[in-house]
Amino acid sequence: MSDFPIPVKPKSRLRIALDSDLFYTFKRSPVAMVSAAVVLVLVLSAVFAPLIAPTNPFNPASLNLMNGFTPPMTPNAFTGESFFMGTDDQGRDVFSTILYGMRISLFVGVAAVFFAMVLGITLGLISGYVGGWTETIIMRTADVQLTFPSILVAMLIFGIAKGVTPVEYRDQMAIWVLILAIGLSDWVQFARVVRGATLVEKNKEYVQAARLIGRTPTAIMLRHILPNVLSPVLVIATISLALAIIAEATLSFLGVGAPPTQPSLGTLIRIGQGFLFSGEWWILLFPAITLLALALSVNLLGDWLRDALNPRLR
Amino acid sequence: MTLVRVKNLSRVFDVSKPWLNRVIERRSKAFLTAVSEVDFEVEPRSTYALVGESGSGKSTIGKMLVGLLKPSSGTVEIEGIDLANETDAAKIDVIRSDIQMIFQDPYASLNPRWRVRDIIVEPVASRGGTTEGLAEKLLEQVGLSVQDAGKFPHEFSGGQRQRICIARALASEPNLIVCDEPTSALDVSVQAQVLNLMSDLKDDFGLTYVLISHDLTVVRHMADKIGVLYLGRLVEEASPNDLFETPKHPYTQMLLEAAPQMDGFGREVQPPEGEIPDPINPPSGCAFHPRCPIAQDICKGQRPEMRVLNGTRVACHLAE
């Protein structure tokens, strides 16, 4: 005897996603839709930069120093070439450098957040589920780290890493060191949130049911608890991404991040600010606007996601 | 042969504040005795019910029966094997698949991210058994449809979820199912459906139930034998008829008198005095003596032993 028979096929995951409340609120939030569109355009243009960019700014052969300091949309006095966003001191097309710079920025941001997320989730799950001294050690370490500004932590790690890498590899390793530095400075909030959610989930009866049939703690953490603590992680990951992009830009601006041979948006801004007062405003302005648009829309998307996933605000 | 043998079972929880707080506030450690020296046996293919109010330790006993908690002292033997002290992994594995549990909250006892099929077969799949068609077979046995296997728990009502929990409990073909308040989160009409299902399955599969409940009417309907708990102690154990017709322990009498009755229109009962004492500092002697209408000096000084009285086991100095 069935309570009410409904002879329907089980729904696919895609169908469930499209029917979900999350997608429904997304369709009703103009801010979220615009932010998502901006993020999508920026990410796609970064990914396909080699196809979109008019020139490869890092190929010395394509550069003409005569093109230096060309204002946007104005023909160069010597060569007559015109550039959408102008050129910098070395005659590189600013539009192209932005597209390539965004690749570095996004890659560093995403990789750093992913690294922080994996580290934070692992430590959070373990400290929440195992408890005891393990928890105390992990969470007190997190507390201590939180007392330092994360940019300081990142600079510290960056400095140490730079010190131990041989000089000839420094430029190659810079990007990876940057990812490590930002990731390590950012794992704490993941760990805290995951630990809190784990403490709630582990007392639920489905976890007891799994313990009862003799499943190992690892299996319970990964198969049972992890899928149920991911929603808040998703929110933090999005907002962290915006922060990581900014952190990377900050480090690069300070000159401790991406090397001039692989400039990120932050490096471009650092280069640009030198020319601001001599009248070549476009070298600074366009990278800055791109960074702003990227960070802001990722952040707004994260804000919307947090509200949408929090049932109390709905 | 007895299926479950509980001997002198106790469980103490350390409810002390953290070490630093204790030092600063100059307090000693605090211990809560949730279960204290409980003895009982469950016959195969019978339903043994544990009733009691909050803090009576009934859920703690349930968790010790299935091995979710270790006893502080005493033993739980199931099919002659003591899960807490057994070292042979093969034997533990056999017992684990022989014991299952049904929980109170059907909304918390199913993983919301898993499909029903995966939930139901987990007890078998995690041991590497074959699960082909198993979920579908069990769903039909608990009165759901085969199509339900592919759905997620949130698509079901509370009663249907409890059926899914029952299907999961049956998957490893257990002998013993511990049911911790299986229907207290359900509406009356749904409760009837679930209780009937449990009775049918008991006959079909030759199951033994340990039923934990605070609801006297449910217990009376389901149980072959009832143990009444008060503050972690077993105070009376009898068949339903004996317990409800001639309760021997004053606490049982009070509980039966206080329970609302469907035909008790405008009943003017003298409500029982007082509340359940703090289990961290339980009363001396018989734990019920501060509320007991017939308590005497011996009840304060000496904890009563279980004794047999006309087929009823009762822990009271004065019961007769």
Next chain:
Amino acid sequence: MADPVLSIRDLSVEIPTRHGIVRPVDGVSYDIQAGEILGIVGESGAGKSMAGNAVIGLLNPPAHISKGEIWLKGQRIDHLKGDAMRRLRGKEIGMVFQDPLTSLNPLLRIGDQLTETMLTHLPISRAEAEKRAVAALEEVGIPGAAERVNSYPHEFSGGMRQRVVIALALCAEPSLVIADEPTTALDVSVQAQIIALLRRLCRDRGTAVMLITHDMGVIAEATDRVAVMYAGRLAELGPVRDVLTHPQHPYTHGLMASTPLASQGKSRLHQIPGAMPRLDAVPDGCAFNSRCPHATDKCRQAPVPRLRNGQAACWYPLVDEKVI
């Protein structure tokens, strides 16, 4: 008969959702007299709490009253907003909820909570209010009331806390008390104490009580009349003894018969087939028609059977069906 304290006329509550409008309360009418305890019973989702919330103006938007009238002591209150409703809520309507902790401010001594409530609603001095606070605690059976007024809510046990909530609900001398599952979180022995207390206070003060619960035993012991709700509608309304022993609506009959008590000595419990329809899928005509053993074509078509003069909202009320 005197004018009822509370009179609800054809009340409907609607919630617009993305799947359409649902009606958790649909055309419900009942009165409560002074000194009377009216039980509202039904399964989860039947709309029993929503009806109580509508009376006190505590519907969570987007839920709103879409139809009908609510009268309290001859004053129409369903249109009251903001301040007017708040004042009325404190003064004329007392509330007791399932979880006593949510009704008490954890940061205030209970004596202060009582005196504040009285000073807001009654024309008395602070000294008088403080005296009455002690008296109120004594009345609800809190031992050592004179000292306990200085305690905080967390210093009380669950049963004692519910007594404090009842004292708080009654201290402004309201004419109506709405008690939503007041004993559900409590143990059997404490539940009996609270029921006895509610009955005594109601009788002594002539307060009208709306007692919302899912527990048939509580209904039987505590109430004078009972309203049975099903899928947002009133299925049956009458004196508690008549409704429980001789139910006329097939749903009430099924509900009563499925309690373990009614099936004593039988190996199986009576079962109502199926489940209550979801609010967005209530069938045409009688909401119970798909589960009813007596349903005919008339039951499956509009209009909805309503409670008019009889005891049950049913085209074919049961006669002489004894349950217990």
